[in-house]
Amino acid sequence: MNIDLKILNTNEKLSKYFVEEYSINEKPISISFRKLIPKLNNKNKYTHLIHSYPAKLIPHIPNFFLNNNYFSKKEDLVLDPFCGTGTVLLEAMISGRNAIGADANPLAQLITKVKTTYLTIEILELYFKLIISSYKKLRKPEIPDVINKDFWFPLVNQKKLGLIKRAINKTTNGEIQDFFLICFSNCVKKVSYADPIVAVPVKLNPKRYPEGSSKNIKAIRRINNIKTIDVFALFKSICINNMHRINTLQNLNNNIKIISKDARKLTKSLITNELIKDESVDLIITSPPYAGAQKYIRSSSLNLGWLGLAKSNELKLLDKKNIGRENYTKGELKKIKTGIYNADKLLEKIYSINKLRAYIVGNYLIEIMSALDESIRVLKKNSYLILIIGNNKVSNFEFNTQQYLTEYLVSKKLSLKFKLIDDIKSYGLMTKRNKTADIISREWIIVFKKHM
Numbered sequence: 194m195n196i197d198l199k200i201l202n203t204n205e206k207l208s209k210y211f212v213e214e215y216s217i218n219e220k221p222i223s224i225s226f227r228k229l230i231p232k233l234n235n236k237n238k239y240t241h242l243i244h245s246y247p248a249k250l251i252p253h254i255p256n257f258f259l260n261n262n263y264f265s266k267k268e269d270l271v272l273d274p275f276c277g278t279g280t281v282l283l284e285a286m287i288s289g290r291n292a293i294g295a296d297a298n299p300l301a302q303l304i305t306k307v308k309t310t311y312l313t314i315e316i317l318e319l320y321f322k323l324i325i326s327s328y329k330k331l332r333k334p335e336i337p338d339v340i341n342k343d344f345w346f347p348l349v350n351q352k353k354l355g356l357i358k359r360a361i362n363k364t365t366n367g368e369i370q371d372f373f374l375i376c377f378s379n380c381v382k383k384v385s386y387a388d389p390i391v392a393v394p395v396k397l398n399p400k401r402y403p404e405g406s407s408k409n410i411k412a413i414r415r416i417n418n419i420k421t422i423d424v425f426a427l428f429k430s431i432c433i434n435n436m437h438r439i440n441t442l443q444n445l446n447n448n449i450k451i452i453s454k455d456a457r458k459l460t461k462s463l464i465t466n467e468l469i470k471d472e473s474v475d476l477i478i479t480s481p482p483y484a485g486a487q488k489y490i491r492s493s494s495l496n497l498g499w500l501g502l503a504k505s506n507e508l509k510l511l512d513k514k515n516i517g518r519e520n521y522t523k524g525e526l527k528k529i530k531t532g533i534y535n536a537d538k539l540l541e542k543i544y545s546i547n548k549l550r551a552y553i554v555g556n557y558l559i560e561i562m563s564a565l566d567e568s569i570r571v572l573k574k575n576s577y578l579i580l581i582i583g584n585n586k587v588s589n590f591e592f593n594t595q596q597y598l599t600e601y602l603v604s605k606k607l608s609l610k611f612k613l614i615d616d617i618k619s620y621g622l623m624t625k626r627n628k629t630a631d632i633i634s635r636e637w638i639i640v641f642k643k644h645m
């Protein structure tokens with residue numbers, strides 16, 4: 194980054210610089226948000242680490258745009274239509290804004306809710322003790338319908354998880370229950386045979402790694418230890434860490450709400466079909482799913498099952514509502530036209546090589562465009578929409594998602610203010626396919642303004 198930060202010492206000044214620089218050069222500006230806001234590099238701030246999730250946004254990016262009167266002011270309403278685990282919503286809360294979010298994954302909805310709900314430490318400690326004493330007395334576990342549970346969990350761990358779940362449900366309800374269920378959910382994968390370094394459940398297999406390498410040794414050790422893990426001790430330690438995290442929310446504005454399960458239909462709440470009003474939102478910051486790169490429902494399938502949020506036969510239906518999904522039947526694979534000139538040219542080429550890939554990314558664009566329409570509808574005039582998105586490779590072509598979405602939004606009369614590029618440090622949760630798709634290596638942060 195070639196910017197003298199000493200002169201541009203406020204986020205507002207830096208934002209003005211980005212706008213001016215981009216209006217002259219029309220070139221994306223490279224920036225490292227981790228260097229810009231190093232105090233956030235220790236991510237254990239507030240409740241950001243309350244639960245793991247694929248492709249979480251780094252808090253630095255919303256932090257920069259929210260602690261910044263250039264884009265919004267205190268008490269304004271911020272929307273993240275693809276809120277995942279609520280990184281944007283939490284940062285909005287910290288910066289004194291109100292916020293609403295949508296997500297198609299019930300696990301993400303629950304994490305966001307818990308992450309942004311303050312509960313006193315005294316109450317949490319009280320219920321924590323009740324859960325511990327209930328667990329000790331219980332004999333009969335509550336084991337829900339979890340996909341392939343005998344494949345993923347040793348019986349002894351299933352029993353312990355089932356006893357914890359029962360103890361939580363027996364002793365708590367409402368927001369307190371949600372908090373302990375999120376702690377419980379964060380245990381689930383850790384006591385399974387799933388490889389902890391892969392987002393989607395893949396059974397631990399030491400042979401995936403070179404013999405004698407540290408990953409190989411760790412995998413062997415994990416398989417040997419999994420049956421003897423003290424599941425309840427793990428649950429307790431997660432609870433203790435999370436109770437401290439929740440305590441940091443004290444004194445923060447608490448007007449944060451999940452309003453919808455579909456970015457294409459922003460309803461007033463999860464239980465109504467009534468849409469939120471046109472032009473009612475002051476700022477949108479969002480990192481939408483990437484085209485065919487993450488499998489949110491599959492990655493969450495064990496948690497969704499244990500939490501009782503989705504039975505094994507309901508997972509497919511949930512996946513169908515996910516933008517960026519990869520599972521289509523042969524009958525669905527028709528040629529897609531998006532109306533975005535460059536995207537359509539590339540889709541033709543991909544179609545001739547791989548019909549499924551062409552359909553995945555073509556349909557992705559159609560669905561994202563529909564979500565962007567809904568975002569434009571609810572955004573107030575003279576307000577900003579900030580997209581954080583990456584490109585990926587499809588059948589060895591670069592699929593320039595950021596450019597296609599820019600073309601689309603400009604065609605909808607939004608003005609492009611500036612583009613930033615930041616390198617992604619960890620792509621832990623992207624799917625790497627050597628032949629037909631590729632990992633995403635950098636993020637584009639694109640700022641638009643709605644005028645009319």
Ligand SMILES: C[S@@+](CC[C@H](N)C(=O)[O-])C[C@H]1O[C@@H](n2cnc3c(N)ncnc32)[C@H](O)[C@@H]1O
Pocket residue numbers: 246247248249250251274275276277278279280281295296297298301454455456457480481482483489514515516517
């Ligand atoms: C890149 S992630 C967002 C991560 C989030 N910024 C965070 O920090 O946790 C994209 C999210 O879009 C969600 N999603 C996919 N299809 C959706 C839809 N139709 N409506 C709303 N959310 C959707 C996925 O479930 C996923 O949580």
